[in-house]
Structure formats: C-alpha cells, structure tokens
Amino acid sequence: MPNPLCLKPTTMxxxxxxxxxxxxxxxxxxxxxxxxLVAGGGPAGxxxxxxxxxxxxxxxxxxxxxMLGGLWTAGLVNPFFxxxxxxxxxxxxxxxxxxxxxxxxxxxxxxFDPEVMKRELELMTQEAGVTLLYHALCVDSIxxxxxxxxxxxxxxxxxxxxxxDIIVDCTGDGDVAARAGVPFEFGRLEDxxxxxxxxxxxxxxxxxxxxxxxxxxxxxxxEVLARQGLDYELPFGRVGYTxxxxxxxxxxxxxxxxxxxxxxNPLDPADLTRGTVDARRQAHEAAEILRHVPGxxxxxxxxxxxxxxxxxxxxxxxxxxLDLDDLLEGRSFDDAVATCAFGVDIHxxxxxxxxxxxxxxxxxxxxEIPYRCxxxxxxxxxxxxxxxxxxxxxxHASYRVTGTCLATGQAAGLAAAWAxxxxxxxxxxxxxxxxxxxxxxxxxxxxx
Ligand SMILES: Cc1cc2nc3c(=O)[nH]c(=O)nc-3n(C[C@H](O)[C@H](O)[C@H](O)COP(=O)(O)OP(=O)(O)OC[C@H]3O[C@@H](n4cnc5c(N)ncnc54)[C@H](O)[C@@H]3O)c2cc1C
Numbered sequence: 001m002p003n004p005l006c007l008k009p010t011t012m013x014x015x016x017x018x019x020x021x022x023x024x025x026x027x028x029x030x031x032x033x034x035x036x037l038v039a040g041g042g043p044a045g046x047x048x049x050x051x052x053x054x055x056x057x058x059x060x061x062x063x064x065x066x067m068l069g070g071l072w073t074a075g076l077v078n079p080f081f082x083x084x085x086x087x088x089x090x091x092x093x094x095x096x097x098x099x100x101x102x103x104x105x106x107x108x109x110x111x112f113d114p115e116v117m118k119r120e121l122e123l124m125t126q127e128a129g130v131t132l133l134y135h136a137l138c139v140d141s142i143x144x145x146x147x148x149x150x151x152x153x154x155x156x157x158x159x160x161x162x163x164x165d166i167i168v169d170c171t172g173d174g175d176v177a178a179r180a181g182v183p184f185e186f187g188r189l190e191d192x193x194x195x196x197x198x199x200x201x202x203x204x205x206x207x208x209x210x211x212x213x214x215x216x217x218x219x220x221x222x223e224v225l226a227r228q229g230l231d232y233e234l235p236f237g238r239v240g241y242t243x244x245x246x247x248x249x250x251x252x253x254x255x256x257x258x259x260x261x262x263x264x265n266p267l268d269p270a271d272l273t274r275g276t277v278d279a280r281r282q283a284h285e286a287a288e289i290l291r292h293v294p295g296x297x298x299x300x301x302x303x304x305x306x307x308x309x310x311x312x313x314x315x316x317x318x319x320x321x322l323d324l325d326d327l328l329e330g331r332s333f334d335d336a337v338a339t340c341a342f343g344v345d346i347h348x349x350x351x352x353x354x355x356x357x358x359x360x361x362x363x364x365x366x367x368e369i370p371y372r373c374x375x376x377x378x379x380x381x382x383x384x385x386x387x388x389x390x391x392x393x394x395x396h397a398s399y400r401v402t403g404t405c406l407a408t409g410q411a412a413g414l415a416a417a418w419a420x421x422x423x424x425x426x427x428x429x430x431x432x433x434x435x436x437x438x439x440x441x442x443x444x445x446x447x448x
Contacts, residue, residue, distance in 0.1 A: 032162050196264075343398060345401075
C-alpha cells in the first residue's frame with residue numbers, strides 16, 4: 001500500500017462578521033521567470049507571443065483553457081473580420097489557414113475552421129519557440145514600486161508566481177492590468193451597461209444557404225413562429241446585426257450568431273452562469289425553429305461554444321483614449337500600430353431602455369490605433385492588447401474585431417521584446433520607431 005499524500009492547507013481565519021476570510025501570509029513558489037509574459041492566448045495573445053518570440057525574447061504564454069484562439073476557438077466566433085488590412089502575423093496566419101483548406105470567402109468577409117485554427121496556432125507558437133502554459137488562470141498581479149513584476153496563477157498545481165521583465169495583458173477583460181491597479185472604464189457612460197453576451201453555436205446540414213440579411217432571416221423565423229403558434233420569443237428585435245448564419249469552410253457547416261443575454265456582468269461568475277444556461281436554451285430552441293425556414297430543413301445543432309461570447313468588459317485607461325471622433329475623422333497617428341475599418345457594431349445593451357446606441361451604424365473612415373492606447377496609465381512594465389485597450393464604449397465596438405486584436409497583439413509583443421532587451425519601460429519605446437519596425441515586418445498603415 002503506497003503512503004497517502006497530503007497537501008498542507010493554507011491557514012486562514014474568518015472575519016468577525018463571517019463575510020470574509022483572512023488568509024495568512026505565505027511563500028508562493030516561482031514557476032518561471034522570462035523576458036516577456038503574455039497573459040491570455042486569444043487573437044491578441046497569440047499575436048503578442050509570436051511577435052515577442054520572433055524578436056528573440058524568452059516568451060511564456062499563460063492561458064486558462066486547453067487551447068489557443070480565445071473566442072475564435074473556445075467561443076466559435078466567425079468570420080475573421082479585418083483579415084486583409086494589417087499584414088505581418090495576420091497574413092502569416094491566414095496563409096496557413098488557406099494552405100490547410102480551412103479558409104473561405106463568405107459575403108464581404110472570410111471564415112475559417114475553428115478546429116484547424118487551434119492546431120495551426122499551436123504549430124505557429126511551437127515553431128516560434130513560445131512556451132505555452134495551459135490550464136492556469138492569472139488571479140493577481142505582483143506590483144512593486146509601481147512596476148508590474150509578474151502574476152500569480154492558480155492551477156491544479158496550486159498557487160504559483162510567474163515573473164517577467166514585461167507583461168502583456170491579453171485576457172480580453174484586462175484582468176492583469178486591473179489587479180495591478182490600472183484604472184479602467186466599464187460599459188457605456190449613461191448606465192454602465194455593457195453589450196449583451198452571445199453563445200455562438202455551430203450547425204450542420206445547411207448546404208450553401210445564403211441569407212440575404214439579418215432582417216430577412218428574422219422575418220422568416222417570425223413567420224415560422226406565427227405559423228406554428230410556438231411560444232418562443234426571439235431574443236432581439238428586427239435589427240441589422242443578428243441573426244446570422246455564417247457559412248464555414250466545411251461543407252454544409254455554419255456558425256450561428258443569434259442568442260443574446262442582457263444586463264449581465266461578464267466579470268461575475270453567477271451572471272456568466274445564468275447567461276450561459278439561458279443562451280444555451282435559446283440556441284437549442286432556435287435550432288428547432290430554423291429547421292422550419294425554407295432551405296434549412298436539414299439543419300442540425302452540432303455544438304454550442306465552450307465559452308459564452310463576451311463582447312465588452314473593462315477598457316483600461318491608457319496614455320491615449322481612442323474615441324468616436326477618431327473613427328469618424330479616420331485619424332492617423334505618428335505612433336500608429338494597427339489600422340481598422342470596421343464599423344461601430346453595438347448590440348443594444350438594454351433594448352427598450354430608451355438609450356440609443358451612439359455611433360451604431362454611422363459611416364466611419366478607416367483609422368489608425370496609436371501605441372499609446374496599449375500603454376496603461378500609472379503602472380510600468382505592462383502593455384495591453386486586444387479588446388481591453390484604451391478606448392471609449394463606441395470606439396471599442398469597432399476595434400474589438402479579431403483581426404484588429406491580433407494586430408494590436410503583434411505590436412504589443414514587438415514593443416515588449418524591445419523594452420525587455422533594452423531594459424526600458426514600454427512607455428519609453430519610441431512610437432514612431434515601433435511604427436517603422438512594424439512596417440518593415442509587413443504591417444500596412446493608412447495611405448501606404
Ligand atoms: C458573440 C461574439 C461574436 C463576435 N463576432 C465576431 C466576428 O464575427 N468577427 C470578429 O472578428 N470578431 C468578432 N467578435 C469580437 C471578437 O471575438 C473579440 O473581441 C476578440 O476575440 C477579442 O480578442 P482578445 O484576444 O482581446 O480576447 P479573447 O478572444 O477573449 O481572448 C482572451 C484569452 O485570454 C484567456 N484568459 C482570459 N482571462 C484569463 C486569465 N485571467 N488568465 C489566463 N487566461 C485568461 C481566455 O481564455 C482567452 O483565450 C465577436 C465577439 C462576440 C462576443
């Protein structure tokens with residue numbers, strides 16, 4: 001009989017009112033110390049890690065799930081918006097998806113196979129020499145004299161520290177930055193509500209079904225409900241942004257963007273749970289209704305996503321805040337790191353509230369994103385990339401698309417590697433030099 005193993009419990013005491021526990025100080029083991037640590041392996045995190053490693057930085061990427069891709073994979077989000085405008089790693093990834101037969105043109109955009117995406121992202125990170133650490137959640141930030149020194153992670157191995165010269169927060173929610181004390185904004189100004197969440201799902205048996213518009217599909221679903229006398233309420237009105245049946249590269253397969261859950265806080269696990277359960281019910285019921293729409297008779301629900309799609313949470317306050325005017329004017333910046341031409345896509349946070357989403361549907365001009373949006377105020381040795389960069393609720397509704405997140409990620413990774421190699425703060429990386437360095441690597445800016 002082998003000896004039983006035993007872990008030493010953390011000592012703690014209950015507060016007098018029983019509403020909190022006081023944890024005893026403890027020594028936390030350091031699992032790794034690297035040049036560049038990337039928190040989160042979604043589009044932004046993959047871009048950041050690949051760029052930093054390509055520049056020779058010892059790079060570690062920590063991810064809570066057992067896959068890369070973030071909402072591309074765990075969230076089953078398609079299409080790949082802003083795919084063709086940014087270049088460098090965005091183009092490198094697309095070339096690999098094309099070569100693997102996992103890419104197709106759909107309407108005005110492009111879709112990909114999420115399973116192939118998982119594999120290609122792992123191959124790319126391995127080839128670049130990025131160290132991956134899956135199944136670990138960043139739970140706290142280690143700050144010393146205003147400098148971020150590392151993060152605390154929790155995993156099956158317990159609580160450990162990861163230390164780094166520079167850390168890039170690509171968690172989507174700005175978890176590392178927020179815990180380090182960087183100020184952030186949350187939701188729209190009027191009521192603090194964020195855009196609704198959507199659980200994406202995939203269906204099979206749809207052939208080459210090409211919906212003309214979201215409004216048209218809404219009408220067809222409404223007809224089915226009236227005809228069949230079904231007790232089901234579509235979770236949105238007749239709007240331009242949902243529902244969508246998005247054809248994927250695999251024959252007859254499509255991603256469906258339809259479910260909506262409102263007035264929930266995606267940073268609260270109870271709200272996330274309620275939203276996920278409700279959205280999964282919506283997905284199963286909607287699939288039944290869709291099977292009565294002419295042309296979709298053979299539709300079958302294949303899978304719902306692992307992760308409910310979170311459109312918006314924290315937007316960290318950086319050295320520049322991108323706003324709607326920048327988009328309307330199509331502004332360029334000397335320290336530009338990425339471009340975006342995607343419209344202001346606001347799914348109404350609270351239908352019926354009487355607050356009109358500002359900027360939704362207005363015509364914007366292609367614009368640039370300055371490096372300063374990636375540099376947080378107040379805390380040093382930290383960069384952010386992806387949907388949590390510094391911008392207003394309205395501007396965020398445009399640059400949150402995946403091609404742009406990958407582009408801000410690659411810029412942050414390059415800047416992080418330079419800062420680590422030169423022993424300087426990311427705030428002291430020259431934005432114009434960074435822009436030129438990105439251009440040399442194939443990133444295209446406005447007017448080029
Ligand atoms: C329903 C929906 C539909 C969308 N449709 C489209 C679309 O059609 N096309 C498009 O281009 N964009 C679309 N978007 C927007 C886009 O998917 C996201 O804005 C984009 O994925 C954000 O990229 P990111 O890398 O910043 O974050 P994410 O994709 O969210 O990736 C963050 C990663 O960090 C990990 N992570 C988070 N917290 C931690 C932590 N504390 N510790 C460790 N790991 C952590 C996550 O597991 C994840 O892998 C959609 C979004 C939603 C919600």
